[in-house]
Amino acid sequence: MEIRPDEFLSFTQWLGPALLFFLIAVPLLTFVAVFACFVFSAARRGPVEAFYAVAGTIATAIGEDLVATSLRRIMAIARLTVKESIRRRVIVGFVIFVLIFLFAGWFLDVKSDDPAHLYLSFVLTTTGYLVIVLGLFLASASIPADIKSKTIYTIVTKPVRAGELVVGRILGFVAVITVLLALMGAISYLFVVRGLDHEHAVLPDSVTPLPPRVEGEASPGWEGTTTMNAHHRHTWTIDTEGSGRTNRLMGHEHVVTRREAGTGADQSTYELGPPIGALVARVPIYGQLRFLDRAGNPASKGVSVGKEWEYRSYIEGRTLASAIWTFQGLSERDYPTGLPLALTLSVFRTYKGDIVTRVQGIVIVRSTDPRNPVECEPIPFESEEFTTQQITVPLKLRPVGQEGIGGGEIDLFRDLVRDGEVEIIVRCDDRSQYFGMAQADLFIEAPQASFVWNFAKAYVTIWLQMVIVVCLSVMFSTFLSTPVAMLATVSAVLLGFFGTFVRDLRTGDAYGGGPVEAFIRLVNQENVMSPLEFGTGEIGVQIVKFIDGALLLVMHSFSAVLPDFSGLGRASEYVAYNFNFYDQLLARQCLTTLVYVTAIAIVGYFLLRTRELAA
């Protein structure tokens, strides 16, 4: 799984720049909004009256409406919204959900190598989309329906503030969908757990004693195979102590236990436990990555091997080129059996090499103490491409270059880790072959977190997305009719979702150009890499680029202040890949959503208040 650089930031690291952006963006947007209102008003009534109108509206908003806002009225409207949603058969959305799940089994690939990923991404995507669509339909219909049926006349002629109406509506819809989402989450959890659950039996004939490690010794245990269940069959081993495991297959394994039935070992029966390891929340500890070039000098990144995707950069084999990760916050208590490293490397070959053995690499653990940079002897490994490989750094290591002194061992935590900090160096050990890596490609697997809580976190982010969609829908529906409000909400969500893509288009990191250029390329069936041809000469292309530049600027400006929906969808990816979603990231997203909700509600208040409801 690819991890974005900004996701490494802790809450406090993120808060500073985010607050700065907030403090710049909010006054700027407020000014733009107030000025736009003034211009709009001045066009109708002249500048002087417009000034008083705008100033009066703001003064009333703060001086009267904010002060008079009552929780009782908000709750009354929220309750009404809940009743309305129930009587408008919100349950239909839930029935669709259940139906999808009833028949999902037909479409999910039962022979997948990673069924947990398949099941998790299926339930998270389904509930995510369904809940957002539900929010969109429910929330964008309410206020326009009230205005159309004129029921709003009886409400706004009571002492109801526009803000109370907006917030009450939002709260009501959020309450209804929260209940549905909680139900969906519970059903999804059961669906995943039950879907992945299966049992194997041991094939009695397959049980054979393990061959002894040294000729003449007793057999260290037994091995065997299991029955074919859920489209797969495990092999297993068990030692004489009676503890055994199956091999890891389709993302899980089983515990093997022995039941003594008679006197001899061959009289025993073997039993397999439920699948374990399929639903976990791995906690990766990421380090800071830096590079050394082939001469051993610090470099900002490795070399490029000419791949378009610049996520990874490469180091050359058999040179001093190194990738160095600095880890912090390690303690012996968390890792009593050594440091479990998870390494995902990309390999770039300049020649075919030995076809049997893979490209070799070494891992070195080094102290960060500048006076005494102790490092251990290289731990060799064979690179496994396309998968994540596990390398455990043992607690007792041999120091490099100091064999004479003490002749002995150094302790990982006593001698190398200083104040919880240590460096892990990766080098490629084959001449003219390259290893490619990014910051997230090497991590230490900390003790696992709770899967249920991780699963819940994915639902919390789905909830956050739903809340923003509900707020946007209610806000847009204060001045637009239902279909237009829905369209506006969808546009805002899409622009928020593709915000980074729009930015990349502007900077040229993404190819294909802006809307006009893309359209021309579509019609002419040109690919995105070839230079644009339009009109007779250079001037046509210039015009297109100019228009696109302006359009992209506008789109980029909008997307910069819209909620980052692709970021909010990240928790689902983390969970589907069995990674623990950072609590800090969740806290960041919660805070950001709260800010958006507040801002959208304020905008909704002004739009509804300045609207002539009976016009």
Added chain:
Amino acid sequence: MSSDVVVQSVPQAATESPTDVVIETRNLTKVYRDFWGRQKVRALKALDLEVRRGEIFGLLGPNGSGKTTTIKLLLGLLFPTSGRALVFGKDATDVGKNERIGYLPEESYLYKFLNAEETLDFYARLFNIPAAERRDRINRLISDVKLDWARRRQLKEYSKGMTRRIGLAQALINDPELILLDEPTTGLDPIGTREMKDLILRLREEGKTVLLCSHLLPDIQDVCDRIAILHQGELKELGRIDTLLTVQDETQIRARGLSAGAEEEIRQVIARHGGELVQMDHPTTTLEELFLSIVRESEAHPGRRAHERKEPR
């Protein structure tokens, strides 16, 4: 609220102090525009009105004359193009005034999925009413509008008259000082109409101010103290209903005990024949006649105020 001043009789307009002006409009004008700001309809032209505490004021006019526009302007549902609308001395767009007013819309625009109790409970929660009093009021209002038997039925099952009555209950939930009724009797049968009128008169006895608009003349004639007649957005007539319906330049004589021959002469000299003069005053017209004459005159001479005389205000 104080009802001591107004309970006994119709207020004497001339002696009212300015603080008793509940509704005041000054030069109130409303122009409906389309999306591009182009003028579509001039719905209300420079309306000046004053409604005083404790009176029942009727807005009368044919369809499209600006009655409902006036009420919507007074409620802040519409914003004036120019001029001002003041309710309790505050701008009509001020939400705070809503604490003291009740509004029955043209049709009862209520949530059809709620039952009578839920409806009143919802609207009551929009006001600062303690929970115990809220329950009392809901029960009292439901029995006042005679819907006890249907209090748990959803409003979508209600007949038009029942909807109208629950709409009225909704308008009275906050015990308002000022009640605006838009076409209160439409859709009601004769008995329902009678009950509605009785209720309006009872509201006046309680010291409340009522502004109602209607094109049903008998309703206006029966209950209103003062009326304003609007036509094509202009104020055509304004005054006390008894004054307006008095025909000033005619004299009506009712006599008894005259012979058939004398009746012939009486047209020339009444007094000399010594008949007993039973009644001698100005005849009253019906509101219907007044209304029709104003509309006819207005259409003949647009822009002029009907009748030359100035009624006492």
